[in-house]
Amino acid sequence: MSDNDSQQSEPATDGSGPGIVAPDDEVPSWRERKERTTGLSRLTYEYFERARREDQDLRQESSYVERDVLGFPAWPHETIRNLAISSFFIGMLLFLAATMPPTLEDAANPAVTPEIILPDWYLYWSFGLLKLGPINPELSILGGDKIMSDELYGVLANAVVFGAIAIVPFLNKGSARRPVEQPFWAAIGVGGVMFAFTTSVVAVQNLAPIDPNITFDLAFLLPLVAATITYAVLKTMREGYMYDLNRRYYRLRPPR
Amino acid sequence: MSLERKDEYDHNAWLKERDLSVVEKTYLMTLIWFDRRFRLVDYLEILENMYYKINLQMPKSHTEQYNLDNKFWYWYPLYALGSFSVIAYLVAALTGALLGFYYAPSTAGTPPESYALLTTIMADQNFGFMLRSIHRWSAQVMTAAVFLHMLRVYFTGAYKEPREVNWIIGVILLALTVGFGYTGYLLPWNQLAFWAGQIGVEMALAVPLVGEWAAQMVFGGFSLGQPTLQRMYILHVFVLPFVVTALIALHIGIVWMQGIAEPH
Ligand code: HEM
Secondary structure: OHHHHHHHHOOOOOOOOOOOOOOOOOOOOHHHHHHHOOHHHHHHHHHHHHHHHHHHHHHHHOOOOEOOOOOOOHHHHHHHHHHHHHHHHHHHHHHHHHHOOOOOOOEOOOOOOOOOOOOOHHHHHHHHHOOOHHHOOEEOOOOOEEOOOHHHHHHHHHHHHHHHHHOHHHHOOOOOOOHHHOHHHHHHHHHHHHHHHHHHHHHOHHHOOOOHHHHHHHHHHHHHHHHHHHHHHHHHHHHHHHHHHHHHHHOOOOOO | OOOOOOHHHOHHHHHHHHOOOHHHHHHHHHHHHHHHHHOHHHHHHHHHHHHHHHHOOOEOOHHHHOOOOOOHHHHHHHHHHHHHHHHHHHHHHHHHHHHHOOOOOOOOOOOOHHHHHHHHHHHOOOOHHHHHHHHHHHHHHHHHHHHHHHHHHHHOOOOOOOOHHHHHHHHHHHHHHHHHHHHHHHOOOEHHHHHHHHHHHHHHHHOOOOHHHHHHHHHOOOOOOHHHHHHHHHHHHHHHHHHHHHHHHHHHHHHHHHOOOOOO
16 A cells, blocks of 8 residues: 555656556456346347357367368368369460460451340350240230330340349258259259250251251250259159168267 | 566476477477467367377268268268369459459440450460460359359259258359359350340349349449440459358358258
């Protein structure tokens, strides 16, 4: 105390001074502070506490098998493998670039519409979807008019494709991973890939020596056929496969 | 509090009593000198921790742990497609920056200035032809790799809980990658570019309510011209690179956090 008094007679330049109180037993700990909060922060605190406990329980009861050998060494094995793969890949890029250089077409000329208008290949499917006009429904109520323009129909088709891809994880749940486990979803995937190809063909149909009507019908038929075949094949393979998988995996680790 | 060092921290005394060789002594003195200033000890601990996390105690993979069939490695090369997207993206970024030194978006003159600049790059610049070629091919390969990567994720069921968010980020990345390709396709301002742009404007205008606004926003009007090229340029070299780089970092960060979905 006396020590403090003598110090207080001098100007305090060290930042200490009245107002800063050393923590004593009365001062709440961080934990206590959090426990005392209300509303959303209280909820957050409670959830995190629960989650932490859950984690710990899971870890304690887990039959996690740890290796008693060293892992695959990052140096040199993994590093060299990565370097090799990357070099190969970049080498492939350079090879493509050197052997198949791009051309520079004629300069833009708004006055001349070229015979063939095409985006890059990876947009062919999207461009093909713009040509779905023939299946744009005509409503008899509207006297055979279409509810929307063919262009809008095409744009919407693009939006639908992206939307469908985006919601896949929310439609197909569960712990199955291999296509054989879920022939239906594998079939959807194969059908989708096929559809991307066939719509691409529709997009470039004026380059192909096939009747556009045939191409158009095939655009919808082929994906169905491909999906059906996939489904049939996987469904047939499934029984034997699932027997193994059940015996080895799902019995040990039943799906939630 | 006294500034005198307490005995147990008297490193000099400790050094003396250890009777070290010159090399050892120099090493320790240097180490101590730096440690006093930067507290290396803390960082060494982190490094050590990381080393053990990475190199030791690898858990068995699902296929090992449950003795599933050992043919799964056939599919492993497909797991490299995501990394291939990244590598191709980096190559495209590098060559794109170099191309950017010689390119400017302008439709003025006949032939349009941008087109003329591309002619210069291809005909007169040292290595310019190759540069453009590499840029194009890396873009094509990146797009292909992204599509195939998506298929690999789909067919290995790797999008399921808890990886839904990464799948959605992936869909956004797919759209942006295609957007990268499209905006780049317009930059040479040749016939293909012009008419691909025309289709873009028509697509935008077909949409009710927001269509005209979108056409003006993205294409700078209802017919193509200098504003269109300028916008495509800014999207291609400024907006998309930031957004896509950030999203890729996030995407791979999440993969790092969650781990690769294991086959079973
Ligand atoms: C610019 C584009 C993209 C880049 C650079 C990229 C990069 C990566 C990388 C490096 C991985 C690690 C695993 C692997 O390489 O297979 C990964 C995983 C993943 N990617 Fe992508 N990706 C891209 C686009 C996409 C797309 C389009 C989708 C799906 C719509 C997607 C969904 C996923 C998912 C769900 C994972 C986790 C898979 C797992 O854990 O096995 N990504 N991505």
